[in-house]
Amino acid sequence: MKKFLGANYEKIAVGMSLLCLGIFALLSLLGDDRRETKSFRGQNGVTLSQELKTITLESKTPHGLMPGELVIIDGAEPDFFNGNFTAETILLPEEYTEVLLLLSGGKTISGKLKQSGTKELNREWRLATGFLSVRTEEGDQDVRIAELEQLWGSTMLTIATENDNEEESEGDFALVTYQKRGGVAEKSEPASGGKWIETSSPKEGEPSYDLFTPPVLYVVNGRLETSLPEEAKPEISPEEFGLRLVVFEKVPYRFRIRSWIGETPYLEDLRHEFPVGTGRYVRNRLQVKVPYKENRNYKPGAPSLLPTNDDDPDKMIIVNAFAVQQVRDPKTGGIRSVGRAMVKDFRLPVKPFEINSFMKETHAGQHRIAVESTSKDNSGEKFTFEQNATGTTFRLAMREYRILEIDLVKSRVHLEKQALAPPELQREWLALLLDDK
Numbered sequence: 001m002k003k004f005l006g007a008n009y010e011k012i013a014v015g016m017s018l019l020c021l022g023i024f025a026l027l028s029l030l031g032d033d034r035r036e037t038k039s040f041r042g043q044n045g046v047t048l049s050q051e052l053k054t055i056t057l058e059s060k061t062p063h064g065l066m067p068g069e070l071v072i073i074d075g076a077e078p079d080f081f082n083g084n085f086t087a088e089t090i091l092l093p094e095e096y097t098e099v100l101l102l103l104s105g106g107k108t109i110s111g112k113l114k115q116s117g118t119k120e121l122n123r124e125w126r127l128a129t130g131f132l133s134v135r136t137e138e139g140d141q142d143v144r145i146a147e148l149e150q151l152w153g154s155t156m157l158t159i160a161t162e163n164d165n166e167e168e169s170e171g172d173f174a175l176v177t178y179q180k181r182g183g184v185a186e187k188s189e190p191a192s193g194g195k196w197i198e199t200s201s202p203k204e205g206e207p208s209y210d211l212f213t214p215p216v217l218y219v220v221n222g223r224l225e226t227s228l229p230e231e232a233k234p235e236i237s238p239e240e241f242g243l244r245l246v247v248f249e250k251v252p253y254r255f256r257i258r259s260w261i262g263e264t265p266y267l268e269d270l271r272h273e274f275p276v277g278t279g280r281y282v283r284n285r286l287q288v289k290v291p292y293k294e295n296r297n298y299k300p301g302a303p304s305l306l307p308t309n310d311d312d313p314d315k316m317i318i319v320n321a322f323a324v325q326q327v328r329d330p331k332t333g334g335i336r337s338v339g340r341a342m343v344k345d346f347r348l349p350v351k352p353f354e355i356n357s358f359m360k361e362t363h364a365g366q367h368r369i370a371v372e373s374t375s376k377d378n379s380g381e382k383f384t385f386e387q388n389a390t391g392t393t394f395r396l397a398m399r400e401y402r403i404l405e406i407d408l409v410k411s412r413v414h415l416e417k418q419a420l421a422p423p424e425l426q427r428e429w430l431a432l433l434l435d436d437k
Contacts, residue, residue: 048073050165054161055160056156060223062153062154064150066087066121066149067122068123070086070087071085080161080165083161086123086160087157088160089121090156090158091120092132092154093154095113096112097153098110098112099111099113099151099153100151100152102150103148104148105147109134110136111135111141126148128145129146132145236422238422238424238426242374242397242399242417243371243372243373244371244430245369245371245413246371246432247368247384248369248432249367251366252361253364254270255268255269255284255317255355256270256355258357259339259357260322260339263288264285264287265322266283266286267284267286267305268282268283268284269283269305272298272300274301282301285303286319290307291307291312291315291346292306292316293305293316294314294316305317317344318343318346320342321341322339323339323340324337326338338357338358339356340354340356345364365387367386367406367408368386370384370385373396378396378397378398383396383401385403387406390405399418400418411431411432413430414430415429415430
């Protein structure tokens with residue numbers, strides 16, 4: 001036995017090597033035969049025609065194939081259409097057709113094909129010297145044809161065949177194409193010194209299949225698709241905004257003039273009635289050009305304003321000027337004295353304004369605004385604010401709202417709501433209903 005092995009060692013080694021290679025090749029072929037194909041009527045998605053040893057394949061949607069890539073046709077009639085073929089040329093789409101270009105550097109460009117120096121690309125396109133002009137949102141871009149890796153937009157390609165028939169396909173057939181994945185190839189070199197190619201994940205909207213991995217193509221409503229459409233999920237109706245505007249009214253100014261002594265006015269404070277129930281109000285004697293602040297320790301009957309200085313951040317009001325004039329009363333026709341004061345209120349974003357003893361009420365741009373919940377569980381719940389509340393956040397009926405804008409001219413409010421079902425931001429202008437005015 002030893003002598004036999006020694007004499008035939010080389011032959012045995014070669015025979016074992018060939019046997020292993022044969023088994024490996026057989027397993028590889030069986031392992032790669034994983035193409036799941038979908039049959040469809042040729043006229044619904046792809047049509048085939050042949051003339052002078054050239055098959056023309058035309059699809060209703062862009063095929064994304066490039067010259068040199070493999071196409072397998074099975075089940076077509078007549079039978080000579082069937083077999084493994086290589087794409088020879090692709091016809092460039094017409095001008096102003098939407099296209100998507102993948103360049104050799106990994107960059108993608110999408111837009112409308114404006115013009116090109118050629119009508120088709122063949123298997124030598126990487127040696128071409130021409131350009132494609134694409135109109136994008138950023139402007140016109142010129143792309144060298146030699147830099148193309150993939151072009152989506154063409155709907156027609158040609159295939160070379162040995163048959164010399166002139167026919168069109170009329171039967172059902174399955175179509176399998178082998179395309180490169182739309183990712184960016186990166187070279188890697190491990191410590192061992194070997195090199196391989198790693199391909200990044202394709203970008204959203206690009207093909208997810210790799211080289212030699214056949215996709216399954218479906219015809220959906222007459223269009224070629226690489227996947228079946230998902231079932232439509234029931235849409236969740238957005239929840240109601242949940243508020244209505246119930247009050248938008250002017251607020252009378254807090255102070256008014258009813259008396260004076262010499263050139264010093266007395267301002268009544270409408271927030272402090274004294275004695276209570278008499279309709280009389282606390283009077284404050286204000287020196288001209290002296291700022292006053294609110295008396296935080298107010299007691300019934302005491303002044304509600306106290307003198308301060310210009311540097312006091314709590315200063316509230318100042319009478320810049322005061323005068324007494326004799327005017328004719330429009331009701332009686334007689335002559336009467338009228339006290340006129342030019343007032344600056346430091347809390348209000350308005351210019352100095354006049355109040356006089358003729359006025360029953362003075363308006364200084366102040367408003368009272370109220371919104372009310374329309375939720376069934378919290379109906380009638382209110383939130384009240386003033387004209388300077390822009391940016392304020394409040395909670396009502398278990399939801400959070402923010403005041404974006406207050407329109408004093410049109411008496412309306414712009415609000416933002418954080419909805420929960422579905423979670424989203426809602427914005428709405430609220431105005432008074434006719435019944436509320």
